Amino acid sequence: MPTSVHAVKTAETAAIPGQKQYLTRGTGAYHRASLALFLSGFSTFSLLYCVQPLLPIFSQQFSVSPAESSLSLSLSTGSLAVAIVCAAAVSEGLGRRSLMSISLVGAALLTIATAFAPNWHLLLVIRALQGLVLGGVPAVAMAYLAEEIDPRGLGATMGLYVGGTAFGGMSGRVLTGIFAEYLTWRPALFIIGAIGLAAAIGFIALLPPSRNFVRRPGFDPRFHAKAWLGHLTNPALPFIFAIAFLAMGSFVTIYNYAGFRLMAPPYGLNQTELGLIFTVYLFGIGASSIGGLLGDRIGHFSVLLFGLALTAAGSALTLAASLPVIILGIIVLTTGFFMSHSIASGLVGKLAHGTKGHASSLYMLAYYVGSSLMGSAGGWFFAVEGWAAVVIFTLAMLALAFVSACLAQHLARRKA
Template identity: 40%
Template sequence: MDVPHLSDPWAGHQRGSTEYRRLLAALFCAGVATFAQLYSPQSVLPLIAADLNTGAANAALMVSAATAGLAVGVIPWSMAADRIGRVRAMSMSVTAATLLGLLVPFAPSYELLLAGRFVEGLLIGGVPAIAIAYLSEEIHSDHAARAAGMYVAGTTVGGLLGRLVAGPIGEVAGWRIGVLSVAALCGAGALGFVRLAPLPRGYDPARERSHTAGVLHKLATNLRSPRQLALFAQAFLLMGGFVAMYNFLGFRLVAAPFHLPQTLVSLVFLAYLAGTWASSRAGAEATRFGRKRVLLASIATMIAGVTITLSDNVFVVLAGLVIGTAGFFGAHAIASGWTGREATVGKAQASSLYNLFYYGGSSVIGWLGGVVFDAAGWTAVTLTIVVLAGVAAASALALLRRD
């Protein structure tokens, strides 16, 4: 059961302790179970477009529908977590999402596929909505930035596995079987979270049952903070640009002048390993140089990487993808962890708002990038991403304090 023990002041688990390691391992498993199935269609979007006879933008709705559902679900999940406890809510989320993920690929029509993906996103939302709040309440504040970076690194591994598994299997057996295979793998991740997650000690859900009217106040307080709004802007703008980059680079690589097969295109997602490294590295560097400096440096790295993908040399394009991926995940690791630290009240609601903007950007810009791509090609998509990242950097520079 999700029963805390708050008789003594709780400072959080220290780095290196057994509970610290179990918590990060549990969140790693949850990240695999959720992010693998969330993004598994991304590596087979050209196959989906061909099978369903749609353009790039409509195929990308397979990703956007799920991230839209996640964006809608994060605040209700944060409210549920306040009432029933962090671990219990996350366990329900990851288990239900995995079970539904086994059914969605076999929806008989495009409309039902999108509806199923939307509901899948709603269920998935419990993990990102709660994870950072759970982590920030359970880990000692001296190690929170590093732990947040490690959690984001785990989510990159989940996203990478989903894409690497779905792509090659999809080319051989069809995209539906590719996506189904990922959902089956997610079952192991869900089980790992349920078995490993330590019982929370930093939050008492019983207190919140008598203060449910405070939820709106917590949301409003975070939305009134200029610094929180700047962090939410990072989530919307950077995530939107990042998803657009990965959604439509595959369409470019299977066409002239590259003409790469789908299996090789799927391997470009190995660039996610740069994000795994950058996430954990950014958290560590933030303790040395401050969050703001590392955030701005990460955004600059993302802009440089995206610009490099304009090359017609496939190896240069892949190098740009690696650099851009490292920059994005470094920025995300800093901004997501900073959101919980910045919240004076309602850490779960602050985390949920961050995720609302994060996945809202994924849904909206991830789809609009396809409209831009269909109309004007990859150069226009690249310019769009650079502009979005520039606006994110400007807001961070103007509104965020050195920390």
């Protein structure tokens, strides 16, 4: 075989006899997989978080408290957390690609159905169902990347996927806020659902089939229980799971209740202006990719600790009375969070020994339980003591996340 042809074949699959065939940077399959996973992250988070800018509207229209209005998000993230654990087991038999495709299409259709919900309780039921359906994407996407992408470039690819989630979170919030301002909230949700459906179709068309995944027919509870227990007894992984819980809990808490603060005097922002603040997610997109690249080069734990410190600094800045400083705080918080998340999610694939889908499911379980529980608990702090209490609550969680990262780093190095 000519040298040039052999080089192309090696670059495309990283095929070495007796080793796995990875997708490597610079190949067509790699770019298709990257774009497909970007679309999956975009769709998942735009559909999941599109209701966040609508919380003040829900509170007024359905006569519920701020904490109760946050249930439209917390129920979705809570049911998503439960579904993620089941999804890891289901994907072992159904396949990564098939499960993600079904989940993305189903979640888009349920978002469209939410636009027609006649009352508050049915809206909550549909949102809870949406979380269950979406569970087939996050943990499975991380497992697909860990299995199919060359480990030498996994940090960068994971950063791109997390960037897709940031772009989706931003788009869902910003577009919903603008559409709700001019069309009311029902058409806004319908349009977001239609966009999610288009992204799902693009994902199905682009994602290459799995090469390193071995399907396990049937359902063996003992196998799955052993896999999850194995990851929980891994010295470092439980601390990475704790970081997911605490960092996501603090991030969602700030975003859930910032809208209530900024729509009230003295700021008095309208729905469009509030939605536009979520464009700061653009900083999260860049931070995810940069964080992944830096982690591959200078060390993942160093970047993780820096990201958590940056998140805490951003949270503290929101205590200011000046609107520009508050927005700056949200920018810094968003940058730090997505940098931390891209590194922590990549560390799961690196530290897990086998059954990476199960390890990813535990990480995402902690991630969304933190979003659900802490996101709603923040409403109590806001109602009782105002914004200062919300910030103190988030800083306490981030301090615990920083300690967890230090412990995980120590245990990982000792084991190595």
